[in-house]
Amino acid sequence: MAPVSPRTEGASRTRLKAARLSPRDVLHVGSAGLRSRPVRVVLSALGIAIGIATMIAVVGISASSQAQLMRQLDALGTNMLVAKPGEGMFSGQEVKLPKDAPGMVGRIDGVQEVGATGDLKQSVRRTEKIPKDETGGIAVKAATERLLDVLRGKVAAGTWLNAANGRYPSVVLGHVAAERLGVTEPGQQVWIGDRYFTVVGVLGPMPLAPEIERSALVGWAAAQQLLSFDGHPTAVYERSTDASVRQVQKLLAPTVDPRNPQNVDVSDPSAALQAKAATEGALSTLLLGLGGIALLVGGVGVANTMIISVLERRHEIGLRRSLGATRGQIRIQFVAESLMLSGLGGLAGVGLGAAATGVYASSGGLPWVVPLWAVGGGFGATLVIGTVAGLYPAVRAARLSPTLALHAA
């Protein structure tokens, strides 16, 4: 009765096999629901975006600060050691370093430069009318000419102590000292001991020797002549080759004071900076925890959106089943949708977090560092969240009876 059909039953029997969806088709069916509800997409991806942004920013900001410190360390070097008088054997006993300590240190193998300071029992004041004991926390020290080079310090304004300006009373101020004294430029005068000294220079920041930042430095010979300096150094700074640092560290105390090496404290100022860099690298657990909670809440939001999406799209699910979609294909559709939803949140979060880091870095003059592992980890986390959040709704969608799903609402 019927015309011959091109499909014969015998041939089709062997071909009854569900076709696979291409990746592009999965993308297509997975994004269909998102495209039709853009506002909901934004709102439900927001939680994940905030969580990822927080984490990226926490990691990025600490990495940027750390990079800044490492940069500083690179510039300052880790090959400087300082020898200072330690505590005496009996408490209260004043310990002094020998006068020729800098010279002795200079003869240690590997030592390249030596500088020294000697504390003076003097105060520095803006004028003679200010009472003597108002030191403002500023120390007066005698300094050797080599000191600045050893510290790799810079003169921010004016000049460093030298033979020419050493002939009349001159002083160089650390930048904190200058600020506290209200000295803004070289040429101004300050009162030390019983006379005015001319400020010939103001130093820049000295991260390796913060004590110098708060000092007024007078030439070694001038200090002896004008301020009754006894010539005993209270700090010997030395720079050696990188390879000999450990060796020099061992020899420093016995060289400075061969008879009482236990009276000498040897320290490595770069160690403090290195320790600081390590703590900057340690992440703020509190903020990371907050980011994690936001991420969790975001994941719950995505799961919630997906459950609603499945409920709303019962008819579509029934239709797709009637068009020949397998349960697995329905599952994939909703997992893909959930993945895209949280992936969008993750993408936005990475962007926001990186931008926040950039703003922080540029306002603090830091290098902008967003570690790749954080970006990868953050994005990976959103994919895991997307899969977990989408799995249950997707399984429910796939289990829906096609006939119930098609039932007119």
Add this chain to the structure above:
Amino acid sequence: MSTVVRLSGVTKEYAGGVRALDGVDLTIGRGELLAIAGPSGSGKSTLLHIVGTLDRPSAGTVEIAGFDVASLTDRRLSALRSQHIGFVFQAFHLVPGVSARDNVAEGLLYSGLPRARRRALAADALARVGLADRMKHRPHELSGGQKQRVAIARAVVGEPALLLADEPTGALDSASGEAVMELLHDLNREGATIAVITHDTEIAAGLPRQVRIRDGRVVADTARGKVAA
């Protein structure tokens, strides 16, 4: 004559004890156009779902396009639907926000054909239902009758062995309803096997064969010359 559908002794009981189908025997040959008619609640939709392999019977055997449905896994049943069965629903079930052409192409999504081929066939099918000039219109830009023609194009784009239509004119005014029935007649003349479910006796009377069911039983089938009691 080659057989597309063979049901024997098909019974469907829903949870709660409702017996929606009760020992239905039904054979549909290739190229037939028939009405499955009966009052509301008589079991027509249940029958369509079982013939369309969307549901399995509680008892009895179902054979579609030569396959014994009971022996097929859910995956293979899905493949059977994608290759051999097309559905038209009273409520159209078009995907909102998507063009007519893309809606029709969805009918081939699970067939394994590449996307470009699916879109080309969709354009042909839309032309075949007289909507060549509505390719880019989205469902909300189409009238009810046009929507149902898009749905019919989607159902026939894969050239299924069997087209099942559940109250296809139920949501349409009488003029659009007549146009849809005319289209189904045309498709049948071109070789399609079509079963139309309807509670409308007038529509049923316009088709070459009528199967009447009541309370889940076939009470009349013009192919067998049986007459209602």
